[in-house]
Amino acid sequence: MTQATYKLNQLQHYYGDKRVLDIDGLQIQKGSITGLTGPNGSGKSTLLKIMAFALKPTAGEVWFNGRREVPLSPRVRSRVTLLTQKPYLLKRSVFDNIAYGLKIRRDRDNLDSRIKEALASVGLSYEGFAHRQWHQLSGGEAQRVAMAARLILKPEVLLLDEPVASVDTKSAGQIRRASLTARKDWGCTLVIASHDLPWLYECSDTQISIANGRLFSTGKEHIIPPPYDLSQKKGPVKWIGTKGKGEYILLPPREKPDGFAVIQQEKIRICREKEKKTGWDNQITGEITSMLMEKSSHHIMTTFQAKNFSLNIRFSPDQAAALKLLPGKRLILMFHSRDIEWR
Amino acid sequence: MDFIVAGFIKAIELLINFDHSTYTAVSATLQASTCSMLISLGAGLPCGFLLGYFNFKWKRPLRTVLDTLLALPTVSVGLLVYAFISSQGPLGQFGLLFTLTGIAIGQTILAFPIVTAITASIVENIDPELKLTLVSLGAGKRNIIMTCLWEVRYGLLAAAVTAYGRVLTEVGISMMVGGNIKYHTRTITTAIALETNKGMFADGIALGIVLIGIAFAVNISLSFLRKQ
Amino acid sequence: MHGKKLMSNLLAGVFLLVLATNSLAGEKGLMMATTTSTDNTGLLEYLIPHFEQETGIALKWTATGTGKALKLGQNCDVDVLLVHAPPAEKAYIENGYGKDRQEVMYNDFVIVGPQSDPANIKGKSISDALAAVKSHTAPFMSRGDDSGTNKKEKLLWKAAQIPLPDTEAWYVQTGQGMLATINVAQEKKGYTMTDRGTYIKYQDSRGGNAPLKILVEGDEILLNQYSVLTLDPANCPKAKYDLALKFSDWMASASAQKLIGDFRLLDQKLFIPNAK
Numbered sequence: 001m002t003q004a005t006y007k008l009n010q011l012q013h014y015y016g017d018k019r020v021l022d023i024d025g026l027q028i029q030k031g032s033i034t035g036l037t038g039p040n041g042s043g044k045s046t047l048l049k050i051m052a053f054a055l056k057p058t059a060g061e062v063w064f065n066g067r068r069e070v071p072l073s074p075r076v077r078s079r080v081t082l083l084t085q086k087p088y089l090l091k092r093s094v095f096d097n098i099a100y101g102l103k104i105r106r107d108r109d110n111l112d113s114r115i116k117e118a119l120a121s122v123g124l125s126y127e128g129f130a131h132r133q134w135h136q137l138s139g140g141e142a143q144r145v146a147m148a149a150r151l152i153l154k155p156e157v158l159l160l161d162e163p164v165a166s167v168d169t170k171s172a173g174q175i176r177r178a179s180l181t182a183r184k185d186w187g188c189t190l191v192i193a194s195h196d197l198p199w200l201y202e203c204s205d206t207q208i209s210i211a212n213g214r215l216f217s218t219g220k221e222h223i224i225p226p227p228y229d230l231s232q233k234k235g236p237v238k239w240i241g242t243k244g245k246g247e248y249i250l251l252p253p254r255e256k257p258d259g260f261a262v263i264q265q266e267k268i269r270i271c272r273e274k275e276k277k278t279g280w281d282n283q284i285t286g287e288i289t290s291m292l293m294e295k296s297s298h299h300i301m302t303t304f305q306a307k308n309f310s311l312n313i314r315f316s317p318d319q320a321a322a323l324k325l326l327p328g329k330r331l332i333l334m335f336h337s338r339d340i341e342w343r
Numbered sequence: 344m345d346f347i348v349a350g351f352i353k354a355i356e357l358l359i360n361f362d363h364s365t366y367t368a369v370s371a372t373l374q375a376s377t378c379s380m381l382i383s384l385g386a387g388l389p390c391g392f393l394l395g396y397f398n399f400k401w402k403r404p405l406r407t408v409l410d411t412l413l414a415l416p417t418v419s420v421g422l423l424v425y426a427f428i429s430s431q432g433p434l435g436q437f438g439l440l441f442t443l444t445g446i447a448i449g450q451t452i453l454a455f456p457i458v459t460a461i462t463a464s465i466v467e468n469i470d471p472e473l474k475l476t477l478v479s480l481g482a483g484k485r486n487i488i489m490t491c492l493w494e495v496r497y498g499l500l501a502a503a504v505t506a507y508g509r510v511l512t513e514v515g516i517s518m519m520v521g522g523n524i525k526y527h528t529r530t531i532t533t534a535i536a537l538e539t540n541k542g543m544f545a546d547g548i549a550l551g552i553v554l555i556g557i558a559f560a561v562n563i564s565l566s567f568l569r570k571q
Numbered sequence: 572m573h574g575k576k577l578m579s580n581l582l583a584g585v586f587l588l589v590l591a592t593n594s595l596a597g598e599k600g601l602m603m604a605t606t607t608s609t610d611n612t613g614l615l616e617y618l619i620p621h622f623e624q625e626t627g628i629a630l631k632w633t634a635t636g637t638g639k640a641l642k643l644g645q646n647c648d649v650d651v652l653l654v655h656a657p658p659a660e661k662a663y664i665e666n667g668y669g670k671d672r673q674e675v676m677y678n679d680f681v682i683v684g685p686q687s688d689p690a691n692i693k694g695k696s697i698s699d700a701l702a703a704v705k706s707h708t709a710p711f712m713s714r715g716d717d718s719g720t721n722k723k724e725k726l727l728w729k730a731a732q733i734p735l736p737d738t739e740a741w742y743v744q745t746g747q748g749m750l751a752t753i754n755v756a757q758e759k760k761g762y763t764m765t766d767r768g769t770y771i772k773y774q775d776s777r778g779g780n781a782p783l784k785i786l787v788e789g790d791e792i793l794l795n796q797y798s799v800l801t802l803d804p805a806n807c808p809k810a811k812y813d814l815a816l817k818f819s820d821w822m823a824s825a826s827a828q829k830l831i832g833d834f835r836l837l838d839q840k841l842f843i844p845n846a847k
Contacts, residue, residue, distance in 0.1 A: 054478040071478070078481025088472040100490075101480035130524055150481060430647040430809065440648050441602060441633060520632030525616070540751040541611050543775060 003066050005030045005157060006051060013046055013213075016295040020046050021057070028189060030156075030197035035200035036193040037218060038210035044193045045084075048159045051191065052082035065156075078105060081150040085162040087142035089134040094119075097134065098149045118148040121181060133213065140171025147175050151182055152244065156163040158182055160192045176203075201294045201301055208318070209312075212260065218300060219314030221272050222268075224249060224261040224340065240284065241307035249309075250281050250337040259342045265314065267339040272323060275331045282336040284309070288329045304331065350548025364525060364534070369553065375443045375517070376510045379450035384503055387455050391462025391502075395469075406463065406468065412456035417449075421519030424449040428520070441522040446530070449516035454506040457488055461502035465495050500565060511558060524563040530558075601814045603632040604643040605653040606719055607748040609797070610634035612768045612841050618830055622821055628814055636748075638717035644668060644800070647807035651815035652800040653822075655766075656719035658726075660800055670803040670812070675822040676831050676842040677796045680723060682787035683753070683770060684709075684762035692762070697790045698731035705733055708741040710761030712752050715744025723795065724764045730792055757782055766795050768841035775836040797842070799823075822846065 006028035013021040021043045029033055038044050050062060053071045056079035061068050069076050078101055088099050098115050102108065116126040129141070135144065143163065150158065156180060162173035180203060182188035194200055200207060207218040208230040216223060228251065229237045236251040238261065251261050269280070286306030294301055300315045302325065311333075315325065323331065357365040394405065426432050428448070439445040469491055477487050483533040492499065515531045521528030523537060531554045538546040609615055611633070619630050622653045635643070645668050650667075653758065654660060663669040679766045683702055690707035692700035704711050714721040728735050736742040743761065745752045749769040756763040763783075765773075775779050799822050801815040819825050823846035831844040 043358040049475065053474075053480060054475050072483060075481070077478075077483065081481075082475065083479070084472060084475060086472065088470070088476050090473075104480070104482055104486050148474075153481060236525070280416070430807075441631065522635075524631045524633055527631055540748050542750050542754045542773070 003065075004028060004322065005065060006255065007061075008051075009061040009063065009278050011050065011056075011062070013043075013050065013057045013060075019213060021050070023047070023060070023213070023215055025036065026208075026215060028191060031183065032206065033183060033186040033190045033192065033204045035204035035218075036191060036208040036210060037195070037197065037200065037207065038193075042210045043213040044210055045161050046213075048082060049195060051157075051226045052079050052080055052159050053077075054082065064079070072258040078155070079155055080159065081153060081155045082159040083143075083147060083150060083159065083163050085165050087139055087146050088146060089137075089142055092136070093130070093134070093136055094124075094145050094243045095130040096131050097145055098152055101149060101153045101237055103275070114149075114152060118152040119145075121169075121178050122148045123150055124148070138165035139167070143167045144171050144174055144178075147178055151178060154182075154186055155188060157189045157191070160190065160194070162194055162277070164194070165195065171261055179299065197290075198292050201292050203295065205296060216262070219299075219312055221264050222260055222313075224263065224300070224309075226260055228254075230254070238309070240309045247284065249284065249307070252337050252342070255341050256342065261340050262343050263335060263340045264323035267335055268313075269334040270313070270319075270323065271332050271334065273332060281337050282333075282335050284333045286331065288325060288327055288331065288334070289302055291325065301323065306333075346544040347548055349545035353545050353549035354552040358553065364529070365550070365553065368529050368531045368534045368550070369557065371443060371528060372511065372532070372554070372557070375450060375521075375530065376507065377448040378443075378447040379454055379487060379510055380507055382447075382451045383454035383458050383506060386460030387506075388462055388492070388499065391459040392466050392488065394459065395463035395466025396488075396491075397556060406460070407448070409456050409460045409463070413460060415422040415453060415456070417515030418519060419515070420449050420452050421516040424452065424516065424520050433484060440520065441528055443521070443528055445520040446517050449520050450510045450513065453513060453516065454510050456511060457500050457506040460497060461505060465502070467497040486548060497569065499554070500568070504562065504565060507561065508558065510570075511554065522544045577585055598748065600629040601651060601811055601818060602632060602649045603630060603651045603818070604640035604649040605632050605634055605655060606637050606640060606655060606695065607634050607750075608655070608720065608766050608769050611748060612772045612836075613748050614768070614831070614834055614842060617834055618827070621826070622818065623832055624659045625826065626817055626821060628817060630818065635685050635712075636716045636718035637720075641666075641668075644802050645806070647810055649823065650802065650811045651818055654719055654800060655795055655797045656798050657723045657798070659719075659722060660729055660798055663800065667803055668806050669800045671801045671816065671819060673799045673800075673819045673823050673846065675797055675799055675827075675846045676844045677794060678762055678767045678840075678842050679788065680720070680766050680793040681765050681770060681785045682762055682794050683756070683783040684786050685760045685782060686784055688786060690762070697727055697787055697792060701728060701731045704741075704762055705736065707740070710741050710743060710756075710759050711736075712743045712745055712756040712761050712763040713757070714749065714752050715746050716748075718749075719795075720749060720764070720766060727764065727792065738792045753783065760784070762829060769797070769821075771836050771841050779837055796845075 004027040005024065008026040011021055011023040012019065026139060036044055046055065050057050053069060053073065053076045056071050063069070064076055069251060081107055090100060095115060098118055099111055102111065115130065119126050124141065124144055143166070163175055167175070175201060179190055183190055192200065192204065204318065209216040209218040211223050211225065224238050229239055229243065235252060236254050238249040238251060240247040240249065284306050286304050288302050290303045291306045292301045298317055300320045302313050302315065302316070304311045304313050364382045424445065425440065428434045428437065428445050430440070469488065473491060473494060474487060479492055482490060512532060514536050517528070517530045517533045518536065521530065521533065522528050523533040531550050534570065535547045538550065577636055586587060605615065615632060623629055637654045637659065640652055640654050641659060641663060643651050660669065660672055663671060682697070684692065689710040690703045692703045695703065713724055725735060743755065743759070745755050749765055750773060753762055753765055753769070753773050770785065799819040801819055802809065802810045804812045828844035828846055831842050832840060
């Protein structure tokens with residue numbers, strides 16, 4: 001088996017007193033495409049920066065290709081690159097921006113033709129763009145140039161932090177294509193953080209969710225996010241809709257003062273409206289608001305919405321057929337509070 | 344009022360006739376200010392960078408002290424330097440009093456905090472995305488520092504121009520340390536002070552115009568650098 | 572870092588170069604501290620090139636007030652002094668700072684004021700004139716800078732038995748040189764005490780028709796004696812005593828004395844040579 005490109009061990013990161021990352025372990029395989037989803041502030045960007053070796057974690061180890069590495073280590077330099085959400089270019093021409101990484105490696109052979117190739121891979125013409133200055137580009141064009149500047153280095157790992165969130169559709173398409181071509185052409189490992197679920201489900205081999213700095217397998221387990229109401233006699237409660245009225249999820253007693261509630265997908269029973277069953281202390285009614293197909297497995301990734309509470313539930317093709325899943329379909333989720341863990 | 348007009352005419356006369364005292368004053372001014380600028384930039388840019396880039400325990404108090412030094416009155420600096428280079432002072436044996444070198448030393452003390460403080464501010468405000476981008480493209484420590492400084496080059500230029508302006512126009516140091524010796528340490532500013540004190544206002548204005556002309560010439564050549 | 576090393580080498584080079592050129596100049600040169608009146612009148616500009624030519628000694632001078640000039644000599648920052656404050660000079664020698672004192676020239680002090688003469692001091696003796704100024708509380712401009720002129724002025728008040736009007740509103744202490752003080756007096760239509768040399772220069776710069784006129788002159792106490800002071804080698808071993816002595820002798824020599832007498836503006840002598 002090929003060595004894992006990344007192995008993250010007991011990784012923790014703090015900004016001041018606030019803990020933003022708490023990862024026991026994560027492995028990324030060489031040549032894989034990993035999708036990373038999570039709300040803003042979940043620690044996505046911090047994780048990617050640490051993986052890009054641009055940030056030293058407060059605690060824990062990052063192993064790259066079997067060796068423990070730290071920022072600015074010569075073995076990871078220009079092997080791992082990161083593309084951020086906001087397009088950022090150096091204050092120079094497009095040509096010089098793309099050539100920068102090569103120039104500092106003193107790699108000046110065939111510069112012109114390689115830059116032409118890099119521009120072509122993101123759909124920009126050499127004649128039209130090579131000599132433009134950094135301020136003469138649209139957001140999408142700038143992001144494409146930034147992408148080209150990284151691709152020209154033929155990195156082993158390409159980390160993308162919401163790469164197409166701020167760009168126009170055409171540029172978004174170019175960037176997506178270019179990243180997949182990188183994987184195809186030289187086996188580049190991709191880790192993509194994005195809200196663009198259709199794209200992620202279409203191209204990625206694995207998906208990870210991150211929330212409050214912790215990792216979860218998307219679809220296999222669900223976070224019941226805070227805030228939690230600890231004042232109720234029956235136990236800790238998560239209100240759905242207005243606090244104090246209506247539906248709620250009953251949670252088991254909590255030991256530690258922090259942490260949040262997690263339940264495994266397999267502990268949830270899902271039925272159609274008509275078939276109500278008893279024996280569960282939690283029954284939540286809601287509807288399917290979106291359905292997407294995962295390319296590799298043909299599983300269906302759905303979003304289940306009950307007032308302001310939502311879950312991403314993964315169904316096998318058979319389950320989907322049995323439930324006659326459609327967007328807008330009402331379902332009932334049934335689970336027991338004792339199956340909920342505090343993490 | 345009429346001395347202002349007379350001043351303009353006198354300025355042209357002095358320059359066209361290559362008036363010796365005027366040209367030696369210009370030369371003295373340029374020598375002292377260029378020397379002090381080179382040194383304060385050479386020391387101030389790296390110091391400012393270090394101060395702005397890194398976080399350490401004494402950073403804030405140091406910045407406060409530095410910012411306070413921006414308001415140093417030039418006569419006070421002159422007095423301070425005199426105390427050191429006078430023959431009674433610790434550096435007396437170098438014979439720096441009444442020399443352009445002495446003036447340059449004082450002007451360096453004046454310019455250094457300006458360059459350092461402004462550079463530190465600029466570096467602190469560098470977009471964090473810049474460092475991220477450079478690391479992503481494989482830059483090592485040295486390249487990161489050099490490229491960061493190059494990216495903010497226009498801001499650094501402003502720091503240099505500000506310091507240069509202060510140095511070019513100061514009188515207190517040149518007077519106290521230089522002694523306003525004609526043909527030797529008389530700078531344009533001390534010459535202006537002298538002429539004005541003597542009541543020769545037109546001459547004072549004329550020299551002032553020459554000084555502004557120099558500053559203008561320097562700034563024009565710098566603006567060409569900016570264009571690129 | 573390569574660039575940084577280059578830079579620091581460059582800077583060291585520049586510094587040393589400037590240092591070297593300066594010390595080269597210092598070898599056969601004399602540094603003098605003098606007062607604003609000898610400098611502002613243009614006398615030194617006219618006189619010193621002759622000294623340099625005849626003796627081959629380069630002379631540089633800095634013009635400050637007498638107080639500062641004496642201090643510079645005390646600190647051994649200069650080699651020789653040309654000042655005009657006889658009581659202070661004599662005390663200087665007694666205190667071991669000065670060595671030789673050579674009287675070289677004199678002029679006199681005068682009281683100048685506006686033509687209208689509001690305090691009516693014209694033609695009076697100096698003591699009566701000052702008393703009149705005080706009783707009229709007419710604006711009076713003083714150098715206020717402990718210069719030779721200022722010391723003399725304070726002496727005049729003392730001789731007139733009037734306490735120094737230090738805090739009075741009509742007594743304006745400019746803290747500046749003689750010409751600057753005359754200008755303030757002109758602006759405020761006030762009186763001031765000045766040496767005749769500077770007054771002539773002032774008249775000359777206004778084409779001979781300046782608003783302030785000489786109103787009081789001639790009293791013996793108004794004598795303004797200029798002398799060259801060498802510094803005591805015991806206090807300043809590094810001062811160029813022998814060159815200073817040469818300068819002192821030259822100033823008293825026949826050629827210098829004639830040059831001093833020939834220095835005129837508006838066809839008037841500014842200084843009268845009186846070396847013995």
